[in-house]
Amino acid sequence: MVTEAYAHVLTARRRFSDVVGPVLGLALVVVVLLWLAVNLYKDPYSFFRVMSIGITNGSLYALVALGYTLVYGILELINFAHGDVFMLGGMFAATVILDMFALGEDPSIGSLVAAILIALAVAMLACGLINATVEAVAYRPLRRAPRLAPLITAIGVSFILQDVGLVWKGSETVAMPRTLPDGAMFTIGTCPECVRYTWDRLVVLVITVPVLLLLIWLVQYTRQGKAMRATAQDKEAAAMMGINVNRTISFTFLIAGGLAGAAGVIFAFYFTTVRFDTGFTLGLIAFTAAVLGGIGNLPGAVLGALLIGLIQAFNEGLSWMAPGPNWTQSIVFGILILILVFRPQGLLGEQTPEGS
C-alpha cells in the first residue's frame, strides 16, 4: 500500500545505518570476545562456573521472553504486565513453600518434588488465567485504538499487578528457605580452584527444557498452534477460515501466562526471594532477550535469553575488567538500544510471528 514513492525520505538515513550498524556491531562483538578470551585464559575455572550460572539464568529468562514473543507475535503488543505476571507466579510458589508445605532447609526429596509440582500446577494455571483475563478486560477493547493505547494500558496493568502482589505479600521481600539441594553434582578440578555444577541448577534445566519442548510442540504440531500462527499472520483471513480469533488470542495469553508462572516458580525455588517489584526488572531483561533474538521468533527468544543470561553472568562474575553488578541494567538496556537501533529485526530476524 505504501509504495516506493516515499523511499527517498529515509534513504539517506538507512544508507548511513547500513554501514555503521554492521561495523559497530562487529567491533563490539570482537571486543566482547577478546574480553572473554582474556578472562578464560586468566581464570578458566571461574569462567566456566560463571558460564553455568549464565545458562541457568538464561533458561529462566527464556520462559519469560517466550511470553513476550508469543504475545507480540499475535497482537504486536509489548505486554508490559508480563513481568508482573511472572512475579505473581513467584508469589504463588512462595505460598506453596511457606504456607502449604511449610518446607524448611533441605527437605526430603518426596515433599520437595510434591511442592515443586503443586507450585507449578497452581502457578501456571493461575498466571495463565490472570494473563488471559487481563487481555480480555484491558487489551481487547483497545484492539482498534491507536497503536500506543494498548501499550499505555499495559503499563497501567503492570502497576496494578504489582499492587496485587504488594497487598498480598507486603512490600518487604518474601524470603523462603533454600529448598533445592545445592550440593555439587560434579566438580572439575580440585576445589576451591574448581568448577562446581550444583544440583539446583540441574533442577532449573529439568523444568525449563521440557516446558520449552512442550511449547514448541504446541505451536508447531497442534491444531491450536496452527490457529495461533494463522491469527498472527493475518487476523481477518484467519477469521474467514473459521478460526475464532478472540479465542485464539486468549489462548495465546493463557499459554504466555502459564510460562511466566512456571518461570516464577523456578525463580522462587532457585533464588529463594520474591518481591512485588521483582517482575519489573526481570521482565525488562526478558523483553530485551526477546528483542535480541528477534521478537515474534520463538527460537530467537530462547537464543536471546541464553545470551542475555550469559552476558549478565559474565558481567557480574568475571574478575578481569568486568563492570560488575552495578552496571548490569545499563549493559542490558544498552544492548536493547543497540539492537533496536541497528538491527531491529533481532539476531534471527523478525519472521512471520509464531516462528513459522
Place this chain on the structure above:
Amino acid sequence: MTQQRHGRIWRALEAAGLSGPLERWDQQSFVVRRAVTPVVIAVLVIAIAWAAGTPPSPALLVLLALTYALYMMPRTWRRIVLPVTAFVLAITYPFYLDELFAIPIFRTFPSMDTMVVMAIFTMMAIGLNIVVGYAGLLDLGYVAFYALGAYGAAWFASNHFSQVDIDIASVGRIEGVAGIHISIWLVLIIAACMTAIAGVLIGLPTLRLRGDYLAIVTLGFGEILPQIARNGDEQGLGFNLTNGPPGINPIDPPGFGGFLGDLGLPENFLLEQDRYVNFPNLMYWGAIALVLITVFSSLRLRDSRLGRAWIAIREDETAAAAMGIPLMRTKTWAYAAGAFFGGAAGTWFAAFNQGVFPDNFFFNLSVFILCMVILGGMGNVWGVIAGAAFLVYLDKEGLSNFAGWINDTVLPCDPVAQNPSNAFSAGCLNAPLLSFGIYGTIIVLVMLFRPQGLFPEERRKLEFEHGVHDQPLWDAQSGAVSTDVVEKSEDL
C-alpha cells in the same frame, strides 16, 4: 416549549399540589433555569450543612461565587477570564492558604511545599505533553531529562567540581570553597539547553523506530541515566561525576543580586524568613513563573509551523512525509522541546531540594508524569495542568489524608499495631503504599473509557473516534507489515 413530565415522582408531586409551580418553572427560558438551578442547590446544601453544625467558611463562599460567575459568563469571555482567574488564584495562594476550609474526606488544601512540587511537575507534564500529546511519540524515559536538569544544577551551582573556581553572579555560596557557582537563573537556561541537546542525542538514532519500540528505547535511557547517576563516583566511573548514592548538596539557592537586589527583591531566597516572603513561597512564585513561560511556549509552539507538523506526523506519518515534512528533524525538535522543559523543571527542583539525590529518579516517575498527561487529555495544555495538579496533590497529601479519613471513620484501625510494610494491617489502610497501583488504575480506566482524557483536545478526540493511520513509515518501507492500518471497522 414545556417539557412533558411523567413518572412516579411527578405523580407524587402532583398529589402534593406542586404541579403548578413546577410547570411555571418549566416554562421559564433556558437561561433563567441555568442561572437559578445552581444557586438553589448551593443554598440548600449550605443550609443543610449549617443546620448540621458547620457554618460555611468565607473562603468557600468566595470560591462558590467565583465559580458561579465563571459559569454564567459567555463562553468567549470565559476563555480569557478563566485562565486569568486561575493565575491570580495561584499567585495569591500563599496569602489565603491559612483561611481555607477543610475539604471533606481529603481534609487539607495542599501546603506550600506541595504547591512547589506541583508547579514543577506541571512544567514537566507540559513538556512531556509536547512529545506525547503533540507529536504522538511515547516517551517512557522522561525522568532522564528531569535527572539531567537536576544534575545540571548540581554541577553548575555547587561545590562539587572543587578543582575549579568559577563564580558568575552566584548567591549564598560558602566563602572560601571552590567549585562552579553560576547564578541559578543562568543555570536554568544552561541546564535546559544541555538537556535539550541530550534529547537530540537520544532522539537521533532512535526516533525512526516505530512507536512501541521507541517507548522501550526511551525507557532504556530512563533506566541507564539514573544508574549512571548512582554509579558515577570514583569507584564506578573512575571520575567523580555525580558523587554516587549520596548525591550532591548543597546547591546554591536562587536570589537576586546587583541591580534587582537593590530594588528590594530578595537577595537570597534561603535567608528570607518573613511570614509571606520565605523560601517555599519564593520558590513557588518562581515555579509559577516557569510554568507560565512553559505554557506560553507550548501554546505558541503548537500553533507554529513546527507544531502543526508534529500533529500531522501524529495523525499520519506517511501522509506527512509525502507533504514534505522532514520526519526526523520534526520529531527531534519535539524531543528537544520536551527535554528542554523537563531539564528546567529538574533544575528548579534541585534548587528547591538544595541538593540532588539519585534515588529521586526512577522509572515510576516517568509513568507518573505520563499519567498526568493521559488523565488530563493528551495534547491539551489546560487538561494536562489539571491532571498534574490533581495527581501531585494526591501523591503528596491526598492519598495519606484519604487513608487517614478512612481509618478514622470507616475501618476499625489501630494505628499502633499497624505494619508500615503492609497495605492492610490491624484494620488500617496504608494508601500511600498503593499509590502506583492507583495511578495504574487511573491509566487503565482512562484508556478504556475516555481515551481522550478528562479535558480532551477536540482533534485528539476525533482521532480516537475515527482512528488514525499511525503506521510508521519505517514499517511501510521495509515492507514488514503493510495491512495494519488502524481504522474503525466492523468487529471480527
